[in-house]
Amino acid sequence: MRSICRKLKALLLVGIIASAAVGGCGPANEDVMLWKVRIYRGGTGLCVETADADTLERLVRGLLETADNGLWEAVTPERIQEIKRRDSCVEVVYRQPRETTVALDGKVITFDRVLIPLDGLYVYDGGAVAVFWGNGSYEGFPLLNSAGVSALTKALSRLESFKP
Numbered sequence: 001m002r003s004i005c006r007k008l009k010a011l012l013l014v015g016i017i018a019s020a021a022v023g024g025c026g027p028a029n030e031d032v033m034l035w036k037v038r039i040y041r042g043g044t045g046l047c048v049e050t051a052d053a054d055t056l057e058r059l060v061r062g063l064l065e066t067a068d069n070g071l072w073e074a075v076t077p078e079r080i081q082e083i084k085r086r087d088s089c090v091e092v093v094y095r096q097p098r099e100t101t102v103a104l105d106g107k108v109i110t111f112d113r114v115l116i117p118l119d120g121l122y123v124y125d126g127g128a129v130a131v132f133w134g135n136g137s138y139e140g141f142p143l144l145n146s147a148g149v150s151a152l153t154k155a156l157s158r159l160e161s162f163k164p
Contacts, residue, residue, distance in 0.1 A: 037060075037090070039091075039156075041088045059151060060152075063114075063147075063152070066145060067104050067131050068104055069146065071144050074140075077137060091116075092114045094111075098111060115132040126146065127147060127149040129152070131148065
């Protein structure tokens with residue numbers, strides 16, 4: 001009986017350690033991660049492992065900062081859910097709001113989430129992509145980054161957590 005209890009405790013400990021090694025999508029890691037990264041494909045959100053999450057976070061934040069155009073379409077919660085359900089996309093959600101300056105107009109924006117589609121309606125000819133952002137929820141008008149799709153696709157092709 002004691003050996004069974006020890007084995008169960010060891011198994012539980014291994015499970016806790018393994019969940020802490022994932023990029024912040026589970027409750028075991030919520031207190032230490034500064035952001036969570038998910039990749040949506042076919043309506044399913046996949047948590048990205050820590051090393052890959054760091055790479056994607058820098059890339060996504062960079063695409064927000066270097067956006068070079070705007071998209072004049074109001075964002076609704078339903079639209080964001082539709083993108084996550086229908087398209088492939090990358091989402092970064094921060095624990096605390098952040099500020100950055102957008103190259104397009106030099107404005108400082110406050111955000112705690114960024115969503116970038118990888119295919120579908122918001123990926124345009126020539127590789128431009130919509131960059132949805134918000135603070136508390138997605139709001140306002142998305143930005144456009146003319147180099148977004150190629151940069152993300154290249155980075156994702158190298159990430160272990162994105163391989164099928």
